[in-house]
Amino acid sequence: MNTKQIVLASRPKGIPQIKNFRTELIELPEIKTDEVLLKPIYFSVDPYLRSRMNDTKPDIQAFHIDQPMEGSALATVIESESDIFKPGDIVLGVLPWREYTVASDKGLQKVDATQQPLSYFLGVLGLTGITAYIGLMNICKPLAGETLVVSGAAGAVGIVAGQIARLQGCRVVGITGSDEKLRLLVGKYGFDEAINYKTTTYVNKAIATICHDGVDVYFDNVGGQISDAVISNLNIHSRVVICGQIALYNNTEIPMGPRIQQTLLAKNVMMQGFNVGNYKSEFPEAILHLTQWIKEGKLDFQETIYEGFDQLPAAFIGLFTGVNIGKMIVKV
Amino acid sequence: MNTKQIVLASRPKGIPQIKNFRTELIELPEIKTDEVLLKPIYFSVDPYLRSRMNDTKPDIQAFHIDQPMEGSALATVIESESDIFKPGDIVLGVLPWREYTVASDKGLQKVDATQQPLSYFLGVLGLTGITAYIGLMNICKPLAGETLVVSGAAGAVGIVAGQIARLQGCRVVGITGSDEKLRLLVGKYGFDEAINYKTTTYVNKAIATICHDGVDVYFDNVGGQISDAVISNLNIHSRVVICGQIALYNNTEIPMGPRIQQTLLAKNVMMQGFNVGNYKSEFPEAILHLTQWIKEGKLDFQETIYEGFDQLPAAFIGLFTGVNIGKMIVKV
Numbered sequence A, B: 001m002n003t004k005q006i007v008l009a010s011r012p013k014g015i016p017q018i019k020n021f022r023t024e025l026i027e028l029p030e031i032k033t034d035e036v037l038l039k040p041i042y043f044s045v046d047p048y049l050r051s052r053m054n055d056t057k058p059d060i061q062a063f064h065i066d067q068p069m070e071g072s073a074l075a076t077v078i079e080s081e082s083d084i085f086k087p088g089d090i091v092l093g094v095l096p097w098r099e100y101t102v103a104s105d106k107g108l109q110k111v112d113a114t115q116q117p118l119s120y121f122l123g124v125l126g127l128t129g130i131t132a133y134i135g136l137m138n139i140c141k142p143l144a145g146e147t148l149v150v151s152g153a154a155g156a157v158g159i160v161a162g163q164i165a166r167l168q169g170c171r172v173v174g175i176t177g178s179d180e181k182l183r184l185l186v187g188k189y190g191f192d193e194a195i196n197y198k199t200t201t202y203v204n205k206a207i208a209t210i211c212h213d214g215v216d217v218y219f220d221n222v223g224g225q226i227s228d229a230v231i232s233n234l235n236i237h238s239r240v241v242i243c244g245q246i247a248l249y250n251n252t253e254i255p256m257g258p259r260i261q262q263t264l265l266a267k268n269v270m271m272q273g274f275n276v277g278n279y280k281s282e283f284p285e286a287i288l289h290l291t292q293w294i295k296e297g298k299l300d301f302q303e304t305i306y307e308g309f310d311q312l313p314a315a316f317i318g319l320f321t322g323v324n325i326g327k328m329i330v331k332v
Helices: A118-120 A125-140 A155-168 A179-187 A203-210 A224-231 A261-266 A276-295 A310-318 B118-122 B127-140 B156-167 B180-185 B203-212 B224-231 B261-266 B276-295 B308-320
Strands: A001-010 A021-027 A035-044 A071-078 A091-097 A102-105 A147-151 A169-175 A191-196 A217-220 A236-242 A256-258 A270-274 A303-307 A327-331 B001-006 B021-027 B035-044 B070-078 B088-097 B101-104 B147-151 B171-176 B193-196 B216-222 B234-242 B257-258 B270-273 B304-306 B327-329
Touching: A001 A256, A001 A310, A021 A310, A035 A091, A035 B234, A071 A118, A071 B118, A091 A102, A091 A118, A091 B270, A118 A327, A125 A217, A125 A236, A125 A276, A147 A155, A155 A169, A155 A217, A155 A276, A155 B234, A179 A191, A179 B127, A191 A203, A191 B261, A203 A224, A217 A224, A224 A236, A224 A256, A256 B147, A261 B234, A270 B261, A276 B127, A310 A327, B001 B308, B021 B308, B035 B088, B035 B118, B070 B118, B088 B101, B088 B118, B118 B327, B127 B156, B127 B216, B127 B234, B147 B156, B147 B224, B156 B171, B156 B216, B156 B276, B171 B180, B171 B203, B180 B193, B193 B203, B203 B224, B216 B224, B224 B234, B224 B257, B304 B308, B308 B327
Parallel strands: A147 A169, A147 A217, A169 A191, A217 A236, A236 A270, A303 A327, B147 B171, B147 B216, B171 B193, B216 B234, B234 B270, B304 B327
Antiparallel strands: A001 A021, A035 A071, A035 A102, A035 A327, A071 A091, A256 B257, A270 B270, B001 B021, B035 B070, B035 B101, B035 B327, B070 B088
16 A cells, blocks of 8 residues: 655755655555554654754764654554554554554554543653653652752643642743743743743843742753753752753754853752663653643643644644644644 | 961962962961961862852852962961860861961861871872762762773872772773873873873874773863863763863853753763762761772872972962872972
8 A cells, every 4th residue: 555654855954944854655565474554643743853864973863864754653553463453452653754654563552542632642641751750850859949940841841840840849940932831831830930031131140030049950951042041040969951952953063152060060060961761661650650640630731733644844843943832743 | 476378469360370379477366265276287289279269159168368378288286275186286177378377176187197198188088089089989980891081180189080990990091281191190000091182183083092982981170172072972871070170260251162961961971060078978988998998009199299388379370280290289
C-alpha cells in the first residue's frame, strides 16, 4: 500500500522553514513476522528534534536528508504479524512522519487509554511529564519555602514542572513570552508570579524584585539571555537543571554570553545538564506520582493540537516562535 | 608595642600591583582576657583573596581600604591571657598581615608540628589539601579508569588533586603554564600527561589527542579559554568542579565566552561551584586520608616560599603571573 511521508529535504539554517521539508508518496513494504502495520493517531513534536536536523554533532543521532523525520507517536495497530499486539491495540513508539507505517514490535508499548485522554501519553504521562518530574525532584530537590524560577513556563515541560514545584511548597515564578500565557500560568496553573520577557526591559531586575529572597532553583528550558538574568539572581547553594535551550537551537554559530562559572563558584551552585533518556530507571516512580496527581486533580495539563498530517512541519516550526501553550501535538 | 602592617591602599584594577598596598607602623593594643599576642611564622597567600579586594560583590567579605589584608597563618603564641593557649604554642588562624598581632582565642587552632613540616598545615594538610580532596572525592567522585583533567595543575590545589586522582586509578592530565612545571608534574608527581597551554596553539585539539577517550572529570582552577578547551572534550555523564577561576579574577568587566549550557545538556554534565567553606562537616575525613597518604609516601607536596614579611604583596601578586609551583607561602 501507499502512504504519504514527510522527509528532511534540506538542513535548516536558523529557524526551520517549510521548504526544509518535503511530502512524498511511497510504497510500504509487506509486513513480516514480528512486525505490525500502524496508523498514527497523534504525533508529538519536540524542540530537541531541531538538534537532529543538523549533522554537526556526533553525539546526537542526526536525521538523514531525504529520509523521514520522526517523533513520539500514538498509533492504532491495523494489521499484525506480532505475538504481542493485535489489530485495534493502541501503541506508543517513536515513528517516522508517515500516515501509515510498518514497524517492528520491539520498542512499541501498548497503552491503556481508558483512564486519561489518549494524548496525555505524549504529554503529561509521557516524556514531557517524566522530564518535568525527574528534572525537578531527582536533580533540583526543591524544599518547601524555596523560590523556583522556570523558563519556557507555558511550554509542555514548564507547565508541569511549575505545578509540581507548587505541590512541594515552593514559590513558583514562570518566565514566558506573552500576556495570554502569563495570565494562564497565574490564573489556571497556580504559579505565584509570571514575567512576560518580551514586554520587560530588564528581566534580571524584574526577577530580583519578584524573587526578593533570591532564586533557589532554576528549571531552564530556554537558555540565552533569559538564563543570564536568572543566573544573576541565584542564591548560595542553588540548583540549576538545564532541560532545554530552545532559544539557542537555531543558532548557526556557537553563541557567546557572559561566563557563568564565577557565579557558580561564588554561590556554590550545582548545574546539571539533563537528558531524561539517561534516567530510565526513575521513570516508573515519576509515572506513579504524575498519574496520582492527575487523578486527584492536583496536576492540570494543556495541549495545542494541530489537525492533519500535513501540519507536522508547521507545528514543529511553531515551537520556536512560541505559538503553543503546553504540549504541541499533531492529530493525524 | 609597635608592629608593621600591610594595608589595602587602593582597590586594584586588573592584576594587583605593589602600589595597591601600603606598609605602616601601628601600635598594638594591650592584650585582654581570652586574647593572645601572636608572632606569625608563615602566611598563606591565596588567589581567592583577589575577590575580597573588590567591593562590588555583596556575597564576598570585602577588605576595607586602609585596613590590613589578611590570610591563613601559622603563628607562635608570645603572651597569653587565654585559658586555651600558652606561650610557645603554635596556632593556625586567619590573621591580619602584621608582624605581631593581638587576637581572640576563638578561631585559633593549636597544631602539632612534630609529624610533618609546619608549613604543611597551610598547604596539603590545610585548606589547600582539603579543597583538593573534597572537590575531587565528594563532588567529582572519580572512578578507576576515568580520565581527569586538572587546570592550574602545578598550583597548590591542582598538584594535590592530580595525585589523589591517580590514587583512585584515574588517568590524569594536567594543564600548566611552563615546561618546567610540565616536567615536574609528569616526572615527580606521577601525572600521566601534561600540556603547557602557553606553547600549545590549539589546547582543545591537544586535549582531544591526549584524552582519546574524552574527559570524564574536570577539576577547574583557572576558568576562561582553558576551560572552554576542556569543556569541548567532555564525555557523557562527566563532572566538573569549579574550584577557582584565577584567569578571570582580575577582569574589570564580566568576561564573555562561548555559552556552555548546550554542551552540559548534550553531555548530561554535572557542574558544581565549590567553596570548601561550605563543606566543613567533611573536613575530618579529608584530613584523615591526606595525613595517611603523606605518612605512606603516596602524596607529595611542593611549596614556593618567599622570605620576609615585606614580600607578602609580591608573593600574592605572583600567584597571578604563575611564579609559584605548589603552595605559595611567605615566611615572616
